[in-house]
Amino acid sequence: MPRVTLGTPDCRNITPLTIHLRIKFQPGGTEKPGESKVVKVQGKQIKLGHISPGELEAFKARFQYVVTDQWSGKLYIALPDAPPPLGLPTTEFRKFMYPGLARWNPCVQCKLKVELTDSDFDWWVIVCKPEAGQPAFPSYMYTPDKLKLVNSQGMPHGMLSLNDVKVSKNLPVLKQTATDNWNAAESISLQQVVAGHEVGHMLGLHHVNYSHPLCHEKKDELYDNNDPICYGDTVFKAADAMGYGSEVRAVHARPWLRVLKHLTGHKKGWRLTTDPLSLGCATPETLLEKATSAGKALLQNALGQMRGLQVG
Numbered sequence: 186m187p188r189v190t191l192g193t194p195d196c197r198n199i200t201p202l203t204i205h206l207r208i209k210f211q212p213g214g215t216e217k218p219g220e221s222k223v224v225k226v227q228g229k230q231i232k233l234g235h236i237s238p239g240e241l242e243a244f245k246a247r248f249q250y251v252v253t254d255q256w257s258g259k260l261y262i263a264l265p266d267a268p269p270p271l272g273l274p275t276t277e278f279r280k281f282m283y284p285g286l287a288r289w290n291p292c293v294q295c296k297l298k299v300e301l302t303d304s305d306f307d308w309w310v311i312v313c314k315p316e317a318g319q320p321a322f323p324s325y326m327y328t329p330d331k332l333k334l335v336n337s338q339g340m341p342h343g344m345l346s347l348n349d350v351k352v353s354k355n356l357p358v359l360k361q362t363a364t365d366n367w368n369a370a371e372s373i374s375l376q377q378v379v380a381g382h383e384v385g386h387m388l389g390l391h392h393v394n395y396s397h398p399l400c401h402e403k404k405d406e407l408y409d410n411n412d413p414i415c416y417g418d419t420v421f422k423a424a425d426a427m428g429y430g431s432e433v434r435a436v437h438a439r440p441w442l443r444v445l446k447h448l449t450g451h452k453k454g455w456r457l458t459t460d461p462l463s464l465g466c467a468t469p470e471t472l473l474e475k476a477t478s479a480g481k482a483l484l485q486n487a488l489g490q491m492r493g494l495q496v497g
């Protein structure tokens with residue numbers, strides 16, 4: 186079980202379920218500016234440079250922003266609508282119901298919070314700065330089920346490059362494996378923020394085409410499952426955030442569903458969606474609501490600064 190917070194339902198009957206990822210980022214590469222060294226990452230020789238404290242801080246800030254933007258608040262889980270014994274016991278069901286009048290079906294909103302810390306962390310990730318002209322950095326992240334073995338071997342839980350918090354274009358490389366008409370779609374280029382994909386692994390999500398025999402990991406072994414076919418053998422699959430693309434889809438709510446099943450002890454009848462309205466749940470925040478809360482934050486910030494000026 187990851188660290189989680191289950192909130193209380195708001196007047197729209199939406200209950201936030203937040204998964205907390207506590208991460209320690211450690212710079213890899215050389216100690217001194219101007220120096221570089223060659224290291225082996227996932228069997229690839231890569232020349233790494235020095236990461237300045239400023240570069241690491243910029244990476245961390247950007248990581249938090251892009252990863253939360255991708256994974257938090259887009260996925261919803263509707264409660265089982267059957268009465269007990271098939272549905273949730275009444276006491277459990279009530280925890281997801283606003284005590285006042287609410288006209289929407291109860292729904293859980295999947296949220297993610299990234300907490301950067303050097304103590305009491307669950308994830309230990311090395312950040313690298315490849316020198317110019319190096320081959321693509323083989324970023325990786327183990328899924329939670331592998332951590333026990335990784336820890337026993339004293340290995341980091343993942344490695345990222347400074348570029349992984351920027352949007353990268355993945356050109357179709359699956360011409361040889363695509364089962365749909367990939368050749369005709371050759372001009373399609375998918376975009377991905379690699380950090381978002383790797384956080385998918387942190388949550389426990391596997392590659393989009395994981396069911397392919399080449400992509401199964403051997404039990405209790407850190408088996409390489411990075412064959413191109415694992416990232417999708419159709420254009421649709423490749424566009425998934427757990428392929429080469431960035432689409433967040435209903436199945437990605439599974440890590441939160443696992444938590445809900447654990448917390449409620451109820452396994453059946455939950456429904457995953459990116460469109461809560463289709464399941465009778467409330468719509469996500471409207472643009473106006475978003476603009477209003479953003480405006481409020483700006484105003485508060487400005488007022489805070491004015492107060493700071495008066496005092497200082």
Ligand SMILES: [Zn+2]
Nearest residue numbers: 382383386392
């Ligand atoms: Zn991956």
